[in-house]
Each structure stands twice: as C-alpha cells, then as structure tokens.
Amino acid sequence: MTKKYVMLADTTRCINCKACVVACRAEWDTPIGHTRDWVKEVEFVEEGKPQVMLFPGRCQHCDDSPCVEACPSGAAYKREDGIVLLDHDICSGCELCVGTCPYEARWLNPESNTISKCTFCQPRVDEGLEPACVNTCVGRALIFGDMNDPDSEVSRLLKEKEWQQLVTDEVSVGPNHYYYTAGQSIPDEVKPKVPERHLAGKTMEIINPIGAIGIAGMALAFLGAGVMKFIGRRNEVSTSENKEEK
C-alpha cells in the first residue's frame, strides 16, 4: 500500500523548548531570520487563570495544496506519499505560491532565491530516519509516520486520541498535520488564513478561461464557416449538374 506520511503534534507535551526549530535550522542551514518550523504560543485566560497553548507548526503537506496549484512551473509538487516538495532547479522564486499557503509556511530564501518550506525532512525519511524536529523533540510532542501502516505509532495514536486539524469552514485543504489539545478548541490565532493571491495570479485566473473560450469560440466559428462553405459549394455543383442534364 502507498505510504501516507503525517505529523502529529501533542500540544499537551510541548514545552516550547524550540529544540525542533534549532534541529530544523541546523539540518537545513536556513538563513538568519528564517525558519521552516516554529512554535506558536497562544495565551488566554480561563476561569480567571492565565493559560498558554503551544502549537508546533510547519508546512501541513495538504492533500489539496494551494501552493502546488499556484505554481506555474510545477516546481511545487506533491509526492505519492503525501510529502509536498519543491524542485529548486525550476523554482523561479516568483512567490506566486507564498500567499496561497493558509499556514504561511513558504518563504523566499535570500540565499538560494527559491522558495523554502518544511519537507518533512524528505531525504532523511527516504533513508528510513525521522524528520530532524521529531528526532530531537525532548517531550515526544512530535510524532511522524505512515498513517496507512496500521502498525505504525501514528496509526495507533490517531485511534487512541482525539486529534484535530487546522481547518475552518472556509479553509479546508486537507492538512496532514494533526494536533492533540486534550479537548481544547483550536484558537483563532493558529487557524488557517484565507489564501491570498497576487494580483498577477488573480489576473491569470481570469485570463486563462477567457483565452481558452476565445480560441475555442474562434475555432468553432470558423469550423461553422467552413461547413457552410462546403454545403454552398455542393449545392452549386449539383445545381450546375442539373442544368447540364436538362
């Protein structure tokens, strides 16, 4: 069976040590000021007591990835096992994908001039290792694995606990990142934002169907003209043949 990789984040076990962020930055040598993963703190008051929730975040490797749909060159793509990757050889750094990510997981790398994002540490995964962040997580808040394997830890945990995805009624693109919050609802601060598109991207969304309809319309119109011409010519020939017979 095809693998389907997912990441689980148990927010009740996260201690905000940011070891995952450090491990990721070390693994991928990200430039100063940029990171592929993060931990978002959400503070609130419950029954008069201050509370904090911790949400480790990264690319959610969505099933209906808006970034893949927006990429003009196919540099952004989704592997069969669910990992959303980027072909740096063809990424132009045009950033058409950046605004479309509801989790703000994509950014233009100033060193490579291509887009960077979490890849679930795909080279490590292909070698049978865990992603760097999972490997280093001291509280075992992050768990990674194949949800199609019934014996995997993620399959077991997904059955045992009630996990939530970062989705809303408006934005539901099939993220493959699950969160356990011990029954707490997902705070608005970490919910996905409505994908934004550059004006150029929106323009293409309008131009493409108009262009396709225009070309198809022209082709149909001239096909019709050709058929009319053919019928007219056939009538002319049969009329002249009738005259000759008479």
Added chain:
Amino acid sequence: MSDTNTPRMILVREKKSVYMHWFNAGIRLLLLLTGFGIISGELVRIVPAFWPEFMQGLFGGNDNLILTHSVLAMIWIVVFVLFILFNLTNIVLPFLKNVLVLTPSAAIRDVKSMIINLFQLFGLMKEVQIPPQGRYNGAQRLLGTMIIFCSFALAFSGLYLFFGPQFLNFSENSLYGAIFRWALVAHITSVFLVLTGIVAHVYFAIVEEPECLEAMKSGYIDVEFLKHHNKLWYEELKQEGKV
C-alpha cells in the same frame, strides 16, 4: 497563343520572406507545444493536465522542457533580429508601412471591413461592398499589427522569465518578483491573442483564399485574384508596370 485557363501569375514575395514565414510558423508551433507543457499549476495551467505531464515526461523533466523552450525562443529572436537587420529597407519597412494599424481612424476603417468580411462568411451582409483594399486587407492588417506587438511582448517577457531568476536577486527587491509575475501574465495573454488570430489566418489561407497560401509557398499570386481582393494594390502594380 496563351492558354486562357492558365492563371496569370506574378511574383509578389521574395523567397527569403517565404522561408521566414514558414520558419516563424514552425518555430512558433514548437514554442506553443513546449510552452503549454511547462505551465503546470492547476490555477495557472492553460491546457488539460495530461499535456504538461506528457511533455515533461518526454523531455525528462520540466527543467529540460523549459531549457528547450527557451533555446527555441532565442533561436527565433536571433533569426528575426538578423532578418530585420539585413532586410530593413527592402522588406521590413515596406511590410510595416503596409500592415501596421496605428491610428484610431485606420483601426475603425479596418475593423469595419473585417466585420463585413466575417459576416459575409456566414451569408450575412452580402449586399455590403468592402472598400477596395491594398496589399493587406483590414483583417490582415489588424492581425498583423496584433502579432507584431504580441511578438515583442512574448520576446521581452520570455527573456525576463528565463534570465530574470538567473541574474537577479529576487529576495533583494520585491519588484523583481512582481515583474516576473506580470511578465508571465503578458506572455500568456500574448499567446492567447496570437492563437485567436491564427485560427482565422489558417482558415482563410486554407479555405477562403488558397491563392494566398500559394503565394506564401511559391511567392507567386494570381493576378485575377489580386484584381478582385486587393484592388488598390493591383492599381499600384499596374502603375508600376508590373502587371
């Protein structure tokens, strides 16, 4: 004694113009096939998904396909620039003078004659006379003007799309990325406009005016056809003693 059934033909196009036309047509077709294969994302893709998949598979990846498309485009640009440089006064400038529609009044005149022409294809406006036309009729002039402007847009936007990411630091200035995105819009829009016009161009060449297709193959055209379709040009040629 001359055979009255044999059409009287005159040379109206030099061989190099004929070769240039077919080179242009052939390379544009290849650019179209490869270009449609490059654009992959669902929201920006122009053709059904199977085509980019097929082309990228055929070329062993989109990077190879992009390179092929770009090399073909650069060959197209270089050949055109050389052709223009070596034939500026004898072919290019006279062609531009005949074909470019640059004033509103010329555009209105040509649009009118094009509309009559198109309506007559469907048996409408049969009684309306199209004003006498020169070397190129209204529709041809409008199409020619559009193709010339779109070709410049295609060439410049294409050069930026290929070389921009290689030589400019997109993270340094957000304008570079914005220009890239709008260059993509200009590139795609130009392709659509040219394609729309080409449908009519091919139809007229094959169905309505095969004499024009013949002229684009041999360089010769039937004088009777000229007299009927391009009266002003015929008069011009007559004055010059060429017919």
